[in-house]
Amino acid sequence: MSILELTALELGRKIKSGEVAVLEAVKASLDQIRKKEPAIHAYVTVDEQRAVKAAETVQKMIDNKMLTGPLAGVPVAVKDNLCTKDLLTTCSSNILYNFVPGYTAEAVSNLEKAGAVILGKTNMDEFAMGSTTETSAFGVTRNPWNPDHVPGGSSGGSCAAVASNECFYALGSDTGGSIRQPSSFCGVTGIKPTYGTVSRYGLIAYGSSLDQVGPIGKNVSDCAAVLEVISSYDKKDSTSVPRKDLDFTSALVNDVKGLRIGIPRDYLGEGLDDEVRQAVLDGAQTLKERGAVVEEFDLSLVEYAIPAYYVIASAEASSNLSRFDGVKYGLRAKEYEGLHQMYKKSRSEGFGPEVKRRIMLGAFVLSSGYYDAYYLKALRTKALIKQAFDKAFAEYDVILGPAAPTTAPRLGESLKDPLKMYLGDIYTISVNLAGLPAMTVPCGTDKRGLPIGLQLIGDCFQEKKIIRAGYTFEQTREGK
Amino acid sequence: MSRQYETVIGLEVHVELATKTKIFCGCSTEFGGAPNTHTCPVCTGMPGSLPVLNRQVVEYALAVGLAANCQINQYCKFDRKNYFYPDNPQNYQISQLYLPICHDGWVEIETAGGKKKIGIHEIHMEEDAGKLIHDEWENCSLVDFNRSGVPLIEIVSEPDMRTADEVIAYLEKLRMMIQYLGASDCKLQEGSMRADVNLSVREAGSPQFGTRTEMKNLNSFKAIARAIEGERKRQIELIEEGKKVIQETRRWDDNKEFSYAMRSKEDAQDYRYFPDPDLTPVVISDEWLEEIRNRQPELQPEKLKRYQEEFKLPEYDAKILTSSKHMADMFEETIAICGKPKEVSNWMMVEAMRLLKEHEQDPENMAFSPGNLAKLIDLVDKGIINRTVAKTVFEEIFARDADPEAYVEEKGLKIVNDEEALRKTVMQVLEANPQSVADYRGGKEKAMGFLVGQTMRAMKGKADPAMVNKIVKELLTKMI
Amino acid sequence: MANMISEEIIDYVGILAKLELSQAEKEEAKKDMGRMLDYIDKLNELDTSSTEPMSHIFSMNNVFREDIVTNGDNRDDILKNAPEQKEGAFKVPKTVE
Numbered sequence A: 001m002s003i004l005e006l007t008a009l010e011l012g013r014k015i016k017s018g019e020v021a022v023l024e025a026v027k028a029s030l031d032q033i034r035k036k037e038p039a040i041h042a043y044v045t046v047d048e049q050r051a052v053k054a055a056e057t058v059q060k061m062i063d064n065k066m067l068t069g070p071l072a073g074v075p076v077a078v079k080d081n082l083c084t085k086d087l088l089t090t091c092s093s094n095i096l097y098n099f100v101p102g103y104t105a106e107a108v109s110n111l112e113k114a115g116a117v118i119l120g121k122t123n124m125d126e127f128a129m130g131s132t133t134e135t136s137a138f139g140v141t142r143n144p145w146n147p148d149h150v151p152g153g154s155s156g157g158s159c160a161a162v163a164s165n166e167c168f169y170a171l172g173s174d175t176g177g178s179i180r181q182p183s184s185f186c187g188v189t190g191i192k193p194t195y196g197t198v199s200r201y202g203l204i205a206y207g208s209s210l211d212q213v214g215p216i217g218k219n220v221s222d223c224a225a226v227l228e229v230i231s232s233y234d235k236k237d238s239t240s241v242p243r244k245d246l247d248f249t250s251a252l253v254n255d256v257k258g259l260r261i262g263i264p265r266d267y268l269g270e271g272l273d274d275e276v277r278q279a280v281l282d283g284a285q286t287l288k289e290r291g292a293v294v295e296e297f298d299l300s301l302v303e304y305a306i307p308a309y310y311v312i313a314s315a316e317a318s319s320n321l322s323r324f325d326g327v328k329y330g331l332r333a334k335e336y337e338g339l340h341q342m343y344k345k346s347r348s349e350g351f352g353p354e355v356k357r358r359i360m361l362g363a364f365v366l367s368s369g370y371y372d373a374y375y376l377k378a379l380r381t382k383a384l385i386k387q388a389f390d391k392a393f394a395e396y397d398v399i400l401g402p403a404a405p406t407t408a409p410r411l412g413e414s415l416k417d418p419l420k421m422y423l424g425d426i427y428t429i430s431v432n433l434a435g436l437p438a439m440t441v442p443c444g445t446d447k448r449g450l451p452i453g454l455q456l457i458g459d460c461f462q463e464k465k466i467i468r469a470g471y472t473f474e475q476t477r478e479g480k
Numbered sequence B: 001m002s003r004q005y006e007t008v009i010g011l012e013v014h015v016e017l018a019t020k021t022k023i024f025c026g027c028s029t030e031f032g033g034a035p036n037t038h039t040c041p042v043c044t045g046m047p048g049s050l051p052v053l054n055r056q057v058v059e060y061a062l063a064v065g066l067a068a069n070c071q072i073n074q075y076c077k078f079d080r081k082n083y084f085y086p087d088n089p090q091n092y093q094i095s096q097l098y099l100p101i102c103h104d105g106w107v108e109i110e111t112a113g114g115k116k117k118i119g120i121h122e123i124h125m126e127e128d129a130g131k132l133i134h135d136e137w138e139n140c141s142l143v144d145f146n147r148s149g150v151p152l153i154e155i156v157s158e159p160d161m162r163t164a165d166e167v168i169a170y171l172e173k174l175r176m177m178i179q180y181l182g183a184s185d186c187k188l189q190e191g192s193m194r195a196d197v198n199l200s201v202r203e204a205g206s207p208q209f210g211t212r213t214e215m216k217n218l219n220s221f222k223a224i225a226r227a228i229e230g231e232r233k234r235q236i237e238l239i240e241e242g243k244k245v246i247q248e249t250r251r252w253d254d255n256k257e258f259s260y261a262m263r264s265k266e267d268a269q270d271y272r273y274f275p276d277p278d279l280t281p282v283v284i285s286d287e288w289l290e291e292i293r294n295r296q297p298e299l300q301p302e303k304l305k306r307y308q309e310e311f312k313l314p315e316y317d318a319k320i321l322t323s324s325k326h327m328a329d330m331f332e333e334t335i336a337i338c339g340k341p342k343e344v345s346n347w348m349m350v351e352a353m354r355l356l357k358e359h360e361q362d363p364e365n366m367a368f369s370p371g372n373l374a375k376l377i378d379l380v381d382k383g384i385i386n387r388t389v390a391k392t393v394f395e396e397i398f399a400r401d402a403d404p405e406a407y408v409e410e411k412g413l414k415i416v417n418d419e420e421a422l423r424k425t426v427m428q429v430l431e432a433n434p435q436s437v438a439d440y441r442g443g444k445e446k447a448m449g450f451l452v453g454q455t456m457r458a459m460k461g462k463a464d465p466a467m468v469n470k471i472v473k474e475l476l477t478k479m480i
Numbered sequence C: 001m002a003n004m005i006s007e008e009i010i011d012y013v014g015i016l017a018k019l020e021l022s023q024a025e026k027e028e029a030k031k032d033m034g035r036m037l038d039y040i041d042k043l044n045e046l047d048t049s050s051t052e053p054m055s056h057i058f059s060m061n062n063v064f065r066e067d068i069v070t071n072g073d074n075r076d077d078i079l080k081n082a083p084e085q086k087e088g089a090f091k092v093p094k095t096v097e
Helices: A008-017 A020-041 A047-061 A106-113 A155-162 A180-186 A220-230 A274-291 A304-324 A339-348 A353-366 A371-395 A420-425 A429-434 A463-476 B055-067 B164-181 B220-239 B285-295 B300-309 B317-322 B325-338 B341-358 B370-381 B387-400 B404-411 B419-432 B434-441 B444-459 B466-480 C005-019 C021-044 C075-079
Strands: A043-046 A075-079 A117-122 A167-175 A189-192 A213-219 A260-266 A293-298 A398-402 A440-445 A450-458 B005-016 B079-082 B092-095 B102-109 B114-125 B132-135 B141-142 B150-159 B192-205 B213-217 B249-253 B256-259 C089-091
Touching: A008 A020, A020 A043, A020 A047, A020 A075, A047 A117, A075 A155, A075 B005, A106 A117, A106 A167, A117 A155, A117 A420, A155 A167, A155 A180, A155 A213, A167 A189, A180 A339, A180 A440, A180 A450, A189 A220, A189 A463, A213 A220, A220 A440, A220 A463, A260 A274, A260 A371, A274 A293, A274 A398, A274 A440, A274 A450, A293 B192, A304 A353, A304 A371, A304 A420, A304 A429, A304 B079, A304 C021, A339 B114, A339 C089, A353 A371, A353 B102, A353 C005, A371 A398, A371 A429, A371 C021, A398 A463, A420 C021, A450 A463, B005 B164, B005 B220, B055 B102, B055 B114, B055 B150, B055 B164, B055 B285, B055 B341, B092 B114, B102 B164, B114 B164, B141 B387, B164 B192, B164 B220, B164 B300, B164 B325, B192 B220, B213 B220, B213 C005, B220 B249, B220 B256, B285 C089, B300 B325, B317 B341, B325 B341, B325 B370, B341 B370, B341 B387, B370 B387, B370 B404, B387 B404, B419 B434, B419 B444, B419 B466, B434 B466, B444 B466, B444 C021, B466 C005, C005 C021
Parallel strands: A075 A117, A075 A167, A260 A293, A260 A398, B213 B249
Antiparallel strands: A043 A117, A167 A213, A189 A213, A189 A440, A398 A450, A440 A450, B005 B150, B005 B192, B079 B092, B102 B114, B114 B150, B132 B141, B141 C089, B192 B213, B249 B256
16 A cells, blocks of 8 residues: 555554654655646645655654654645745735745644644635635646546645645635535545634634634544644634643544434525435434434524625735735735835735635725624624524534535636625535534545535534544445 | 904824833834834734734723723723725734723813813724835835834823813823823823824804814924914914815924825725724723722822922922922932932922923933932031032032032042131131221121132132131131 | 616725726626625625624633733844835835825
């Protein structure tokens, strides 16, 4: 069996035992990247020299027993909106085409401390705005299962890299489904943790109140182990939550007896692809057979999550992205007359159409006279959505549903109609509004052979319940 | 008959707080320093950086609010104020709009017209902007972010002032109060206290306010007084000509004694405020508030009263001594060493004030150590030097904090109490001035004064005048 | 579309957001924004009159730093990405006339 087929934890064990050298694993990944990238384009930047150098350093530390964790020496890919010191960080945007941070995102820094070797930075929708990775300024990423289809987004590069064995696991970020939906499209596993669990320091903000960093891996165990490493209370992030229950791997238990699982009827209605519906219901049945109590219920308010999300996320984005102005870093237009033209030209040349669309919408909903009608209305809706989930979690331990209404669409299909693309986020978006943890695990393929993902949603701080459910479900699919 | 107008003035006063670090990062607030040497990713708006609030900023804001008789918003939040400008690194300023920390207070001022309460509309916390240096050679501007993120409070008054005198009295009151609290040094010239003047005029007796303008760039009390007079005239002229005052921001040029509008079609003045998702609310418990209240130092009105009661100083003297926190501190430190409040007060009131006036300095500039003044008072008290010499010594203390004992020793300024030596000098003086001796004998008593003066001169002032008097008289009588 | 976005609104938003749009982009933006606002107006179906706006999910508050200097001189790192710099400062087009 090739090294590349190993999961992150399997590779970590082999590195620890000396069976596989770190450099060997890194070189295998780099070879695979060379082989696959022309067709997939999962990466914006691959830094071979850096990876090789890191491999040597990490190997020494493993040999000296200074690094003993399960992920020491395992190569990782990092989404390009996480700052990495001395390594190009672009957010897949022209406006940051040359930005080399002087600091590292806390989540990445935690990984490095655990001995991770960074291979490079993965492609994404520009500033994480999109659901297909087609809005990247540096070209689309293709779905490893079928290159005519999108990998999903915005963490499409990370998910495609994991699916094509171009890395052993990856980091993504999730503002409205950006880990869970591409995980579903690429047949990999991804977790969006409870808001505040992973530090946002060094994550280039899109919607600050919604953004979370999370792991993308080949299976639930890998994701739990990575989440355990990247989660930390960070004094540099005021929204970081101090938690004492970050031992997520302790929830890798093959047992769901008595676990109460609710399926929102609202998640099975109009717009949901029949094959996806069937795969999800089959998944629920499997968990029921393993002893879970499964029933359908009405979550309510589902159709209001998308409009509320687009108001809040766009408003925050319009403000977050105003710092890209050609003064301190990134693109400055070549020709301009005076300050204001410098701003306008730099930003107009630097941002792509989807980013401009959301910045403009955000500026509009916050502008004088509209703040109450749009922004406050959306925040009130968010409160109602949170209440609906609170009510649901009084009854259920886990909410189960699809991660996306369909399997991966063909390239070029989604961007024609932005609103239709936004509607594709219907099952993921409310989770971000309510700050909940959620996970996608593969649950089958459609008749074209494209993967389908099952979404498991937990109450705030209840990652362990979804990890247990996901792990148990995964065990039933061994060999499938 | 010409119409009578009333001027209505409200002030927005920005005060830089005396914290060691910036409001949202651990950079030093120290003044000066080469450009951008007190900066970090947070205060330069680097992507992915996040703010964390400095506790001391809240405590200073509360201290000022309590001293200004404000109501406290025990649940307050930070909002983003969005506008593009190169000194504003994120292109939004973190400030407070919806729930400022303090509101509805007042301070009492006193002018020739009597006592008056000026309402405080609100006090909010915010971050300062960077500094723009204009480079005439290259026709560009240079941005230095050393001041970016320095904590400010903005004190917004009600439109309660009617004259420049009231405005100056209000500013002096605020300055004194804040200096007493130790919350800022409030130096107008260095920009640690800045005032924007909102001014409108209306016909006397009119119940409605006129259209107001806001004037910026006022960096001395004199400039403020001139700007008020200039703007008042400008608005009255407009009204008399049948034109309208436009609500706008104007920049005062104190050299030209003229203000001009800061209008630009690129400025929409629509700040799109919304709560900053990167910061959590500040909740001020009753206990915390009580703690701040108990920690409040003695403020000027109480000190003024105490000086009169405890030290039996006249009201006038106590007022001058307490007009500057620094002077009051020096006064108290000196009497802590040597007692004698009357003596210390005299030196401060007469000699120190005279020298300050001579050197056009503020009491804040007094830099000598109280110990040296105490020593001086002791030297006079013990009759080691006389008052005339003491004045010269004080000048040395004032100018360069000279040690009076060492100085007196070095310059040989001690009073000569050796009667024999004194007798000898008097004899010489009498011999050298036969005419005066003859005049005295002829009944001109005045001549004795001259001879005493000559003796003092010969002794270089070091003789005890009483003793000189006695010897001169004795010898003159004897010689008859 | 219920929300008709005028040329003036697009120009105004362009000033706020510091974006310069071509005529074709403006037409596109009018259409997109109108459609999005129509969709967002769906929120008006909800009675939120008795619901407080929720900015933060968790009722966390009073997250503070102590007033201690932790940062030294990082100028080289801060300036290294500047499109233009001079004498240790970021260089921009002249800001005053």
